[in-house]
Amino acid sequence: MTITDFSGFPPHADLAALKPVESPGYWKQVRQRISKDRVTLVSAGILLMIVLSAVFAPLIAPYDPFQGNIMTRLKPIGFEGHLLGTDETGRDMLSRLLYGGRLSLIAGIVPVAFALLIGGTLGVIAGFAGGIVNTLIMRVTDVFYAFPSILLAIAICGMLGTGLFNTLLSLTLVFIPPIIRISESVTTQVRGLDFVEAARASGAKPLSLIRHQILANVLGPILVYATSLVSLSIILSAGLSFLGLGVSPPAAEWGLMLNSLRQAIYVEPVVAALPGALIFATSMCFNLISDGLRAAMDVRIKV
């Protein structure tokens, strides 16, 4: 899996097109564009449903996700009060999928959030400070970049052990380098723009420069990138559980369920496919939203 899907963020973009934040119209324009983009709105809507149902799982779930009746194992969709059937030990699929959403979404969002925080900070610092600081940060980043993402995640989980914490830790470490790269790259380019130079020349303090001029311009592209990373994070964490390196039984998590239902594919293919379908749907939503945000923020594309 790669995290360098820099599409929409060409390295040599003509950033003169980026307006300084003084103009309040930019974000308004972005909002307007999004409101007209049906695909993004629908994806956001579906995602909201998924997130809400995961958050309110204890209230919505009809059964305890950890209790099952072995005599009604692997039952098809709609069987006797089990809306989505039962799994291989008789637990209700709907309940497990709802609770599974919690772990899977956490594994999707938390690493990206932390990576944004840590990586974004480091990247902006590197881009802003330049010189030795920049070199140091970027070279260390390059070292982590030498690992294909899933390999690094597997290496960390394989060596440190399984479990949710190690999964989150390894995925955070996997995502920090590309975020550093992106934020450093944008910061460097924005820093060199005329209006920023002007502000500097007129004596503005570095921190306020960062806050007013740089962050606002940097935030957009990074946000776009981060939403696409969430999609990848969900797939990677599910993949780790699939290999047995993520969360352990009896936790309900989509990747783990995908693994334990593998045999069932010959007996109840539809039920067995459900966790995979959910991973796909959630991931797809994040990607579509990411695309929508990017299209809305790109001032050159005519709507």
Place this chain on the structure above:
Amino acid sequence: MLNFCIRRLLHAIPILFGVSILVFGLVQLIPGNPIDLLLPPEASPELIAQMTKAYGFDQPLHVQYLSWLWRTLQGDLGYSIFNGAPVGEQLFSALGYTFVLAIPAALLGFGLGITLGVVAAFHQGRAIDKIFSALAITGVSLPHYWIAIVLVMIFSVTLNWLPAQGMGFIGFPTSLEHLRSLVLPVITLSLIPMGVVARVVRAATLEVLSQEFVATLHAKGLINREVVFHVLKNAAPASLAVMGLQFGYLLGGSILVETVFNWPGSGNLLNLAIFRRDIPVMQATIVVLAFFFVLLNLLVDIAQAAIDPRIRR
């Protein structure tokens, strides 16, 4: 140009050192006594003493690191604690088997991706753009290991057209029969590269197309072969970077697909090593894969610079 190449090469060396330190450091983080981790439990006291001397367990960490590094650079990748066989032998044959999957998957994925991306960009906003973009985004959003299971169920078990698992040949495929074993794993592996490359190529192509003179020509319907070539040439650097990274992923990240298809590649070897707690094999596999990845990035950078002289900073 030569200057650039040399600079990039020199640049890669500290990175490789950094990688080796990272891998060595990861191993140190594993809970437990390093001797227990690196030697079989039935090792005799003589063997333990011998290994302690060779690995330098009684020495300070940096000495241990240097002696490990020295041995690795000389090609001594150690011995598997599980079956005592030399790691190098196992690893390089496994890498070979992964290459056999990675190269066709890369060709398929990149070929499809470039086609989809370029066509979509040239027809931006129209139906075909939307369809191709949807295909690309699907490729990136699918859990490919799940698709693998579904494909096996359909094409092997139900329709009986293709083998369900395994490599079906040793070393190199030499017959049509052998190629059948490649079909499902290659398709599965190519999904993500296809999606990623399509999206990048589309974006990069759009970027070039939005340049004034090209846009004008496009609006007037005057796109000819030269213009297309110009567009592709300018879109190439960003696309190449991504393709290089994707190939690196194919080499190192196919562990999920190799598990489903029982393919004896480097991903499968790493998986086994993890479940066997076979530290020498894990260490060597990760370092070698990272090494290839760095090399790959180097080649991509050089290729980019060759195409677009502006990149040679």
Place this chain on the structure above:
Amino acid sequence: MKLPYLTTMAAAALAGLLSAQPAFSESVLRIAMTSADVPTTTGMPNNGFEGMRFLGFPIFEPLVAWDLSSADTPAVLRPGLATSWEADPADPTRWTFNLREGVKFHDGSDFNADAVIWNLERFFDKDSSQFDQSGGAITQARNPLVKSWEKVGDYTIVIVTKYPASYFPYVIAYTLLASPAQFEAAGGDWNAFSKMPSGTGPFQITNVEPRISATLSKFDGYWDPERMAKVDTIKLFPMPEATTRLAALRSGQVDWIEVPPPDAIPGLKSAGFDVVTNTYPHIWPYLFDMMEGSPFADVRVRQAANYAVDREGLVVLLNGTAAPAKGLYPADHPYFGNPENDYKYDPEKAKALLAEAGYGPDNPVDAKIMISTSGSGQMLPIPMNEYVQQSMAKVGINLSFEVVEWGTLLVAFRNAPGSAPTMDANALNVSLVTSDYSYLYRYYHSKNASPVSYNWGHWKNAEFDGILDAVEANFDPAAVDAVMPRAHELIVDEAPWLFIVHDLNPRAMSSKVKGFVSAQSWFQDLTNVSLED
């Protein structure tokens, strides 16, 4: 017209290329094993008894062999490379073995007393130049009795045991004999030997591709004309994933799979495949760590665990390919005895026992169990363990799992609790053999505590040790039979293990496979099997 003819020929050629028939009409039996890798081919395979079943006995034979010809009675011993054996009545630690004459190894060298001595040195004498570290570890754990040996004649040897043990023939049955001449030809290195192995069995290993396959070919020079192989070649494939095995069988890639996924069995039968099951001396337990500091040191906790598992549910999960276990032996076994505890699913009793031991809802038992991903006799470890975990959680025993590869679990099994290979596990989930009373000694006698042999958890019960000591040197089977039930009662009541299920040895084969006899054993005779076209 020429064109259609050419097209037809081209189509036929393509069809020929696309079909999977070998060039000659050689019969190739393709078997998928549950191991994750090809078991070692040095003559002492790893991967437990599945390794012995496929890369052990068919190629390398022991002095005393198993009779695998009957499906209706438990397998018993028969002469192998020794035609007869007996303990010296005056000194029962001295066993004389009369060796079979006229046997040749696959490489053509002769089998004789020197070869046997050489092999004993390989496994038991760490100063010999052919000492095999890993093979030795496996053999010594299975056979903790060998003390010394003597050559008496070209075809007679004496093996001296550390103490008198009437069950020694059962134990020596696992010591396989490889060719010394071939070892020398391989440069005196076991790694090199594994690429060109040589034994005396009805099959020889002709090709090994690590992690991919091992090929066995019929050995025309085999010494027993009654047991010549009926197939020319057997190809063995490691396939640790049950669904992968299933897909391989159903799509015709292999002819025989070990342990099909139980849910798929009805589908296999209706698609025309044969699914063979039979009882065999197998138990699927948790081996408790009973040393101080372990949650299982308290017998009440161990008994509670035994009452906490819903075995019937597990049998449903396995679609009937297992039977509930209440002790080491099944209830109808002559040695079962009359234990006080009848381990049925009784969560209330479990909770009461735990309360007595000081545990409760706010003080649950926390235990780590080491389990494998697949392996010989391990059945479907992940779903089964998950189910046991569910059962136990209901009474207040919280299990967490350390998941490792089968080989790694076996290594932990040979080492004492608390040592590094055991990774802080409080119990191991290792499927084990119950074929003869020799195992009672190795699993439960205190002198066989790990790492000496298989009493992993260091169980020590004076009465039990006493019973076993009393008949250890008694060569009268009736005397042995008389006391074993009492020993078994102690095993059940003191619960050094969590007794879960007995496997029913399911295998699935295509209907082309003929002649297979499912012996009541962990091992099977591959010479019975033929392939019909």
